[in-house]
Amino acid sequence: MMQSEFRQRREQFMAKIGTGTAILRSAPTAVMHNDVEYNFRQDSNFFYLTGFNEADAIAVLAPWHETHKFVLFVQPKDRDKETWSGYRIGVDAAKEQYGADEAYPISELDEKLTQYVEKADRIFYHLGRDRTFNQTVLDLWQRLMTTYEKKGTGPIAIEDPALLLHPLRQxxxxxxxxxxxxxxxxxxxxxxxxxxxxxxxxxxxxxxxxxxxxxxxxxxxxxxxxxxxxxxxxxxxxxxxxxxxxxxxxxxxxxxxxxxxxxxxxxxxxxxxxxxxxxxxxxxxxxxxxxxxxxxxxxxxxxxxxxxxxxxxxxxxxxxxxxxxxxxxxxxxxxxxxxxxxxxxxxxxxxxxxxxxxxxxxxxxxxxxxxxxxxxxxxxxxxxxxxxxxxxxxxxxxxxxxxxxxxxxxxxxxxxxxxxxxxxxxxxxxxxxxxx
CATH class of the missing domain: 3.90.230.10 (Creatinase/methionine aminopeptidase superfamily)
Structure with missing residues (x-):
């Protein structure tokens, strides 16, 4: 499928979230037994908006941001790990091949995510099975809420993006x-x-x-x-x-x-x-x-x-x-x-x-x-x-x-x-x- 279609989908979705920020988590790597993994299958919502087909990735859509409206956090290139588990797209190619305005190593998520959420009026995020990442988003929201009365900006609510995204998918x-x-x-x-x-x-x-x-x-x-x-x-x-x-x-x-x-x-x-x-x-x-x-x-x-x-x-x-x-x-x-x-x-x-x-x-x-x-x-x-x-x-x-x-x-x-x-x-x- 052409990247132009994924871009069009993101534009339609961002028009719906307005001054909010959407955070989407990729599917995890699932273990069948011991250290044997299932074949990877990307989360459908994540794939629908990005076409990106790797685990341990985060997509951020911030239509209000001046320059970085679509951001990817991905696994960086790593020769040793790729020898065991396959080639990775990497940070640079995530921008070139998937149309991201900016891309970072997933290790920089905690450092970089705030700038794409702090001026949004709400966070669109699905509280899924990844409890650790759920807590990351909740902690970020609560931290920004504490400064809302001083700054007058920031997300005042968390909403499930499915209510806006699923009608597009239908x-x-x-x-x-x-x-x-x-x-x-x-x-x-x-x-x-x-x-x-x-x-x-x-x-x-x-x-x-x-x-x-x-x-x-x-x-x-x-x-x-x-x-x-x-x-x-x-x-x-x-x-x-x-x-x-x-x-x-x-x-x-x-x-x-x-x-x-x-x-x-x-x-x-x-x-x-x-x-x-x-x-x-x-x-x-x-x-x-x-x-x-x-x-x-x-x-x-x-x-x-x-x-x-x-x-x-x-x-x-x-x-x-x-x-x-x-x-x-x-x-x-x-x-x-x-x-x-x-x-x-x-x-x-x-x-x-x-x-x-x-x-x-x-x-x-x-x-x-x-x-x-x-x-x-x-x-x-x-x-x-x-x-x-x-x-x-x-x-x-x-x-x-x-x-x-x-x-x-x-x-x-x-x-x-x-x-x-x-x-x-x-x-x-x-x-x-x-x-x-």
Missing amino acids: TKSASELALMRKAVAIAAEAHHLALEMRKPGCYEYEIQAEMERLFRLRGGVGAAYPSIVASGANACILHYTENNRQMQDGELLLVDAGCSYDYYNSDITRTYPVGNQFTAEQKILYELVLKAQLNAIEQVQPNNAWNLFHDASVRTIVEGLMSLGLLQGDIEEIIKEEKYKPFFMHGTGHWLGLDVHDVGIRQIGETWQTFQPGQVVTVEPGIYIRPDFQPFEGQPQVPDRWRGIGIRIEDDVLITETGHDVLTAAVPKTVEAMER
Whole structure:
């Protein structure tokens, strides 16, 4: 992504913070066990505004400052440490490559930070998991507050920048959408591969391995999240990740896997019959979930309230389960009292972008937010009937022939000026495609 886009984002954000100063902390280096580290993944807000992809860095945005409106504190070049843990950008290149007005070694933070905060009217900082740095910011604020009555200037409050930053992140630029389409295209190819591989006797991890191999082979960072490859009753576990079971003929295989490409993500779920043909019960429930998903997608329109697509999928699923005798009573009461939740216990979708469960407010008080062009949402209803299924009180018991079936169908949908665009449309989902 071009540095001009990151600069534009900073300008938009600084226009919102006015005479305040924003302080953003990079993601930390996380330890997997002992001295073995996880692969580094930058904090999404930090990356969104800077494009800088190293740990132990601080970004400061001070739009009121005469010369240094964007400042980076970074790890300096160090030949010995770089030999062990990889090359660093360093202080000089942080200015040249990332457009900072000034850059300092991170060791000079305590000495230099005050000058970028002392004349601000407030500090925009997210009190995150780094308690040590949280205390650094709080101490700085308290120290400046003690001189406020003498100088008449200084930050009088600390606010979370997310309230201003996240609405900017929700609406995707053309560059962001290009990256998301690439992440979708790679994941779509991988799901086609899963469709070809789902044979009796195959292990879940074989499909996972081949899909994630393709993610990297096509230039992706890797899996956008831990891949779910769930056969048989494992498909009734929403976040199943063991992926170690051997698939059997006559079962279903639920694959929920997406690719991360240059930090942007796809998120796709398909449910396949393992032996190429659905059983009668599997087919009935699959067609019901597909109908619910298509009805929900129709509600993903500009200016439609967020809750409408979930309401559409819930009503479709409830109507279908009632017609099968798996739910009984008054439909409005069932929906209001959520008696369907033993079958469908999660929401219909979430925002998608830099994070798989991306930022964005859905509801303020009783008012639902509306879809706007440039936003991307997943649409993923499902039905899950565990082998030990327990119905809502007063609802009928479920016959054995329905038990052990888990189905979810998920697409990534872009809201456009005139409607929507199903970004993942290249991944088949009709009954005919699943049974080929």
